[in-house]
Amino acid sequence: MGIFSGDSDKKNNQNEPKDPSVENGGTASDVKEQETSGNGGDNVSAIEEMKTMLDQKSKQCEEYFSMLQRTAAEFDNYKKRTVKEKDALYNDAVSETVLSMLPVVDNFERAIKAAENDSTTDSSFKEGMELVYRQLKDALKNLGVEEIKSVGETFDPQLHNAVMHIEDDSYDSNTVVEEFQKGYVLKDKVIRHSMVKVAN
Template identity: 40%
Template structure:
């Protein structure tokens, strides 16, 4: 009996110890589960806080970036305006310089033409004298003929030099009178030529390119009327008085 009681006591103690052990194990497992869940919750909470922090940082970054973009756009507009201003000034200066260059070249050319015209105009009287001498002198012997030929050679050299400079004589006979090139010295009343036609060149005119060196002095045709003789006599009288 004693042995059975001892066995029962041992079994009871064993059961109690096992129950305590199982409770301890379960409590430890629950503790570990809670700890694990707590760690996971902590990690999740940290991740959430990190994401929220990053989102907040990005949210604060957008206004900064927008402001920087606006500042850059403003600077770009200012740079474009400065470029346009400088470019317009550059174009204006180029245009002014080009106009100045063209004007300087034109003034230089005009001055050269004026000087050339003045110099050549002074030589035209020499040409006239040579032509008068050629038309009025008739050599009587071989000596005079040699002299005549000699100065006519000088005349030819002078005329060739003027041609090389661009000087040309006018040939107005048969043309209509033009006051830009001709100067009317006489009128001839006739039915043989249309009114205003140049009948004869009294003194040769010369041009240099489009520049008139000397107007051609001419006789101009006028329509024949009953008062033509009186008018012609009056014109001759006026010309004679002007010569005196």
């Protein structure tokens, strides 16, 4: 019995798995430390790679945000420029239309003055002309058109067109003393200069 039991113990020892650390002269904890240290190097390189990618994405985001700001500023400038251009086109169109109507207004003014000086003119006819004249003036006012002040004002070459000069000490120098034709402005735009007489 003792002989057989000894042989079985040897066989059992031969079948047990061998620890590689023992074979290499080390312990099992040494092998685990080596495996852990090897994985740690891979983790560090992966973190650095992620940081590099994050920096690249951050730079791209900054570039896109900068492009968005420039585009928004350009669009805002475009809107402002478009509004100015529309206003300028509108003012030009109104100015040209009013300029074509001014001879009619001038003729109404002459006709009304002539009717006032003519005692034979029918009063109802005169009232009708004055009514139409007022309607014309109201239409011009609604468009933003205003008369240029002339008589008694200092001569302004940007508003007045001097067609006659007189020497008169009773007036200050460069004073408009008479208006031959009314001038009109639309906002800051002169539609027609006033035709005036100026005292030197």
